[in-house]
Amino acid sequence: MAALKYAGLDDTDSEDELPPGWEERSTKDGWLYYANHVEEKTQWEHPKTGKRKRVVGDLPYGWEQETDENGHIYFVDHLNKRTTYLDPRLAFTVDDNPLKPSSRQKYDGNTTAMDILQGCGLTGKVAIVTGANSGIGFETARSLALHGAHVVLACRNIARANEATGKILEEWQKAKVEAMILDLSSLRSVQQFAKAFKAKNLPLHILICNAGVFGTPWVLTVDDLESTFQVNHLGHFYLVQLLQDTLCHSAPARVVMVSSESHRYTDIKNASGKLDFNLLSPLKREYWSMLAYNRSKLCNILFSNELNRRLSPHGVTSNALHPGNMMYSALHQSWWVYTVLFTLARPFTKSMQQGAATTIYCATAPELEGLGGMYFNNCCRCSPSQQAQSEVTAVALWELSERLVQERIGRQAQ
Structure with missing residues (x-):
């Protein structure tokens, strides 16, 4: 199954933007890891910030978590009949350190x-x-x-x-x-x-x-x-x-x-x-x-x-x-x-x-x-x-x- 991007969730601010060739994925228990397709390796830390992150909360209604033939986690959106390797909860992540909450939010009070x-x-x-x-x-x-x-x-x-x-x-x-x-x-x-x-x-x-x-x-x-x-x-x-x-x-x-x-x-x-x-x-x-x-x-x-x-x-x-x-x-x-x-x-x-x-x-x-x-x-x-x-x-x-x-x-x- 080819990796599919979930429109909207891969748009990040400059700090969290991944370098070319990198992809963000999540484990079954919600921890994020990063795949480098150029060097064919994975790591827990964000390649730019060095932070470890996890997703929080339950999957949205209609979504289900599955595992492909290679053991990789992917997600099925039954309402819209689509699949993606990106966790739909990626809009709301927290750092490994609970005292330092992190958000992928790219807008603020000055946004129109x-x-x-x-x-x-x-x-x-x-x-x-x-x-x-x-x-x-x-x-x-x-x-x-x-x-x-x-x-x-x-x-x-x-x-x-x-x-x-x-x-x-x-x-x-x-x-x-x-x-x-x-x-x-x-x-x-x-x-x-x-x-x-x-x-x-x-x-x-x-x-x-x-x-x-x-x-x-x-x-x-x-x-x-x-x-x-x-x-x-x-x-x-x-x-x-x-x-x-x-x-x-x-x-x-x-x-x-x-x-x-x-x-x-x-x-x-x-x-x-x-x-x-x-x-x-x-x-x-x-x-x-x-x-x-x-x-x-x-x-x-x-x-x-x-x-x-x-x-x-x-x-x-x-x-x-x-x-x-x-x-x-x-x-x-x-x-x-x-x-x-x-x-x-x-x-x-x-x-x-x-x-x-x-x-x-x-x-x-x-x-x-x-x-x-x-x-x-x-x-x-x-x-x-x-x-x-x-x-x-x-x-x-x-x-x-x-x-x-x-x-x-x-x-x-x-």
Whole structure:
């Protein structure tokens, strides 16, 4: 069997780049070794850095480890019917010394969405981006469209969405972009959007849940729920449920949840350790906008993880991310304190293109194909809070979200 390269995983930074004639392989127990085809020898140490490394974690769903007739380990991707001698987990390696973690990640906080998509063709791919008429949502949609994807800008304000599509078409007349109305504060609107999208008979390869509100005063939606919770979490939860079949039929497909590092500074469980609905959709006297936002961002990660556990067997993966630190966007307009903080911190903030980079990375990076249930910051995998990693809490949130949707949709149907 000839050695096959797994596109994306052999692109490394300058330090880890192998000299000509060298190949990276892994043993059955996950240790990396290096084959020199010129001198026909192997060694444990990286030929440039001298480091020993190993891969971590289980193989992605659908992958299986096999041994060829020469005793060499190779990997079978049953979903895409391909084989490779490169371990699909090579994007996430650690040094032999556990005190010095090593990553093959080649992007950082200064990377832009366009940097990640350089040389990438997305022709034939269909993507939905919620809240895409401005800010990082617009840059995300624009970046995908300029690289050939058919992009649906799903927005509450259809006039602004049409303006956004016009800007993209001015930049490239052949771009495939369209605007569709989606108001996440109304479950009926979510239902109508999903129905209208399905009527187009398009596949769906990328669903980016980007829309959100921040710092808004307490208000109930038409579905009688606190607005931050519904717009940032429940609306997206229902949207994914309604488009689940389309995603599965389009597999491999990806769902990307835009969360925030602020998820670390909150709790959604009561004193007895159980998920508390009153914390998610509080009464007016118990409402604090910042806390409501933080809780909704925690919900984003929990939902993403549970979604990945449920849909990855069907070829649909989900990852969550933090886009960047205090980027100036329409979100700040709801709260004057945020405007002041942004003014003070502006020299240290990201541009919108930089803010969209991690979203684009999660949506398109070849090395993430088949990998989900992770959290990213600056295009690099990192650990979310302990609570965000709780499967028990994630399941409880999923069941609560299903019940909330069913009660309200059932009530509207009567």
